[in-house]
Amino acid sequence: MRDFIAEYPPEFKISAKCCDYCKKQLAHKMQKCFEMIITGERRAEGGMRSVPRGVDFENDGNTMCFYTQGDQYRFRPLYYVNDKDKVWYKDYYGIRYSDAYEVYGLTRTGCCGCPISYKAVDDMEKIRPYEPNVVRAAWNIFGKSYEYRALYNEYKERRKAEEREMSDLQLRLE
Secondary structure, three states: OHHHHHHOOOOOOOOOHHHHHHHHHHHHHHHOOOOEEEOOOOHHHOHHHHOOOOOOOOOOOOOOOEEEEOOEEEEOOOOOOOHHHHHHHHHHHOOOOOHHHHOOOOOOOOOOOOOOOOOHHHHHHHHOOOOHHHHHHHHHHHHHHHHHHHHHHHHHHHHHHHHHHHHHHHHHHO
16 A cells, blocks of 8 residues: 555545544543453454453463453453354344344444445445435545545556566566
């Protein structure tokens, strides 16, 4: 992505301030009041959720689902629940997920239309029949970002194809 941004600098501001102001700062402010913070993160979700946490994971006896951070305890009771476990639990207890999953067909939810998601545009198209005003609003707010992501995706595919061609050429020359 760094190469893409250097070759095609965005003509609009890009920031993660949305996440900071709407989620992170608010959560951290509220969490200061508690000795233990319990969250529903699962390792199977990947990304930062799968990373061991704690001051010194190797030596302080922390597990990945229970750790300390400063003077607070952190507990992630769902940490070891995998996707298969989740399906079993849903079926066994007859749980119905939100319409976002069951009707619209989304696989993840977060802030609706968030352009940080690589599949934001695809998700917007999935919900368009059910939430046309939400989709219109997201495009009005994040449209330039969606278009920039599409250019990046094309660039990435082109670069992969070029790298495959170079690799094939090197193999033929050897």
